[in-house]
Amino acid sequence: MGTERVDLPKIYRDLHQIPELALQESKTHQYLLALIQKLTAGLDFVEIKTPAALPTAILVLLHGSNPKRTIGYRTDIDALPVTEATGLPYASKNPHVMHACGHDLHMTVALGILAHFCEHRPSDQLLFFFQPAEESENGGKLAYEDQLFTGKWRPDEFYGLHDNPQLPAGTIGCRLGTLFAGTTEVDVHFTGKQGHAAYPQFANDMVVAASQFIMQVQTIISRSIDPIEGGVITFGQFEAGTIRNVIAGTAQLHGTIRGLTQKMIRQIDKRLQDVATGIATSYDCQVDLKLNQGGYLPVENDPTRTADLIKYMKKNPEIDYQETEPAMTGEDFGYLLSKFPGTMVWLGAGDPDHQLHSDRFAPDVRAIQPGVSALSGFLTHRMQEAEED
Numbered sequence: 001m002g003t004e005r006v007d008l009p010k011i012y013r014d015l016h017q018i019p020e021l022a023l024q025e026s027k028t029h030q031y032l033l034a035l036i037q038k039l040t041a042g043l044d045f046v047e048i049k050t051p052a053a054l055p056t057a058i059l060v061l062l063h064g065s066n067p068k069r070t071i072g073y074r075t076d077i078d079a080l081p082v083t084e085a086t087g088l089p090y091a092s093k094n095p096h097v098m099h100a101c102g103h104d105l106h107m108t109v110a111l112g113i114l115a116h117f118c119e120h121r122p123s124d125q126l127l128f129f130f131q132p133a134e135e136s137e138n139g140g141k142l143a144y145e146d147q148l149f150t151g152k153w154r155p156d157e158f159y160g161l162h163d164n165p166q167l168p169a170g171t172i173g174c175r176l177g178t179l180f181a182g183t184t185e186v187d188v189h190f191t192g193k194q195g196h197a198a199y200p201q202f203a204n205d206m207v208v209a210a211s212q213f214i215m216q217v218q219t220i221i222s223r224s225i226d227p228i229e230g231g232v233i234t235f236g237q238f239e240a241g242t243i244r245n246v247i248a249g250t251a252q253l254h255g256t257i258r259g260l261t262q263k264m265i266r267q268i269d270k271r272l273q274d275v276a277t278g279i280a281t282s283y284d285c286q287v288d289l290k291l292n293q294g295g296y297l298p299v300e301n302d303p304t305r306t307a308d309l310i311k312y313m314k315k316n317p318e319i320d321y322q323e324t325e326p327a328m329t330g331e332d333f334g335y336l337l338s339k340f341p342g343t344m345v346w347l348g349a350g351d352p353d354h355q356l357h358s359d360r361f362a363p364d365v366r367a368i369q370p371g372v373s374a375l376s377g378f379l380t381h382r383m384q385e386a387e388e389d
């Protein structure tokens with residue numbers, strides 16, 4: 001069954017309706033596996049692995065006709081705790097969970113590329129990795145640490161894409177060097193003293209302490225780091241209190257910091273720790289700060305392979321290619337690229353009015369086929385390149 005016979009927009013709409021959170025992608029896994037089995041039925045050059053250590057992951061290895069190396073292609077499969085507000089007829093059927101980052105588009109493109117190579121057997125080994133847990137829980141790092149890429153499953157080079165609402169549908173974007181930021185997840189727990197709303201003098205209010213913490217960390221970006229380099233601190237979640245007339249004795253903040261280099265991330269980490277220590281002293285409370293970078297390293301595109309990719313995309317008249325700036329989005333593909341050389345590209349999703357993670361983000365399905373063609377073409381080109389690069 002080749003790309004011509006796979007209804008990719010339907011697959012996209014099916015996947016869009018069954019979004020699941022990191023490491024819970026069981027329906028998605030089932031859907032993908034059934035489709036992969038159908039696509040590869042009767043082919044004697046295909047191996048499928050569903051690793052016990054990472055049960056929602058799927059690896060598919062196509063044995064090449066004249067293999068010189070193994071080329072990897074990765075897609076992420078998880079979704080976000082966002083309540084969809086697109087109003088689309090194929091909107092999420094899983095309450096409060098949405099493919100708001102376009103991983104449904106990523107999976108569809110990966111399946112399209114797989115279908116292409118099932119029809120046109122690759123000359124090199126071609127490994128597809130359907131990766132759980134990109135939004136949190138470091139699926140890429142877990143897969144690497146769980147030894148999923150050993151022996152014949154080890155790619156010599158790795159590629160992947162991320163959708164980009166701001167680029168026209170189907171446009172490929174890339175750049176030499178860093179494409180995405182590294183991120184650190186930040187959890188802050190404040191412990192003071194609960195009390196009656198009428199008697200603040202006997203309590204120690206953690207809504208006030210946590211709010212002050214939030215306000216102070218704003219100065220890290222504006223006063224402590226090089227403005228040319230830039231960085232981001234966002235606290236997306238703030239939990240405290242139970243009712244209006246009880247002073248909250250605890251508060252929790254959950255956030256993320258971003259920087260384009262590890263040096264910048266470490267610098268912001270340190271200043272966050274300084275502010276936490278200061279708040280603990282001035283509010284006479286306990287402030288526990290946990291920083292976890294996990295696998296969210298900056299996405300560093302490999303110079304040689306990325307130069308080759310850009311050259312390929314630019315010279316191909318059917319591909320709409322645009323040079324892009326580095327972005328502060330994170331991606332745990334950065335971890336895999338720290339282990340295997342390769343490249344991540346953007347795929348234009350053509351929804352400029354909405355950002356990634358928006359509850360109204362609706363990629364244009366016309367992005368799918370150009371994505372499949374550009375990536376299938378490039379992977380074929382890589383198989384024809386001299387081995388020494």
Ligand SMILES: CC(=O)N[C@@H](CCC[C@H](N)C(=O)O)C(=O)O
Pocket residue numbers: 101134135136137162183184185255256257296328329330331332356
């Ligand atoms: C492309 C994208 O949106 N990726 C996520 C990656 C999550 C990073 C990590 N869980 C964190 O929050 O620091 C992003 O939020 O950029």
